Amino acid sequence: MIDLHEIFNDIPHSVKKRFSKEEIPVLPSCFKPTILGEPRWGMIAQYRCACMNLHAYDFGDHWEIHRDKQNPLTHPIEHLVEDAPRVLGAIVGVGAIVAGAAVYQLFKSRKKE
Structure with missing residues (x-):
């Protein structure tokens, strides 16, 4: 059986790691759905695990996980x-x-006066 905590602890900051759904079928319960993150082409959903600063993208057949x-x-x-x-x-x-647009409009309106 895979020790997920050991795997996740080994992910360095800002490095994306890809895991197949065969390898990790379900994320641990610390991962919660989130909208905070850049949308990625092909992603189904994204999750965050606050206790480990992990951000996971679900691509259907695999996960892409990085540590913030x-x-x-x-x-x-x-x-x-x-x-x-x-x-x-x-x-x-x-x-x-x-x-810039606001300043431009301000100067433009003052010129007319």
Whole structure:
């Protein structure tokens, strides 16, 4: 029988490991469904195990699991910086566009006065 805790403890931060459903048919009970995570092409669902900072994607015939450095539920900013910098970059980019548009509109309206 596979010792899942030993396998999961060996997953380093930010390294994706693939496990077949034959190898791990069901995730341990610590994994709960989540919407926090980047959607992946072909995934059916995603799960998080908060006690081990693990994030699992279900692809039907296999799992893809990685360990986050920070738990997004308890440390959301740190998680964005350390584990999801692309998401943080997108948030900052959209914020900059919105702020730029607001400043442009402000100056444009003041010119008319």
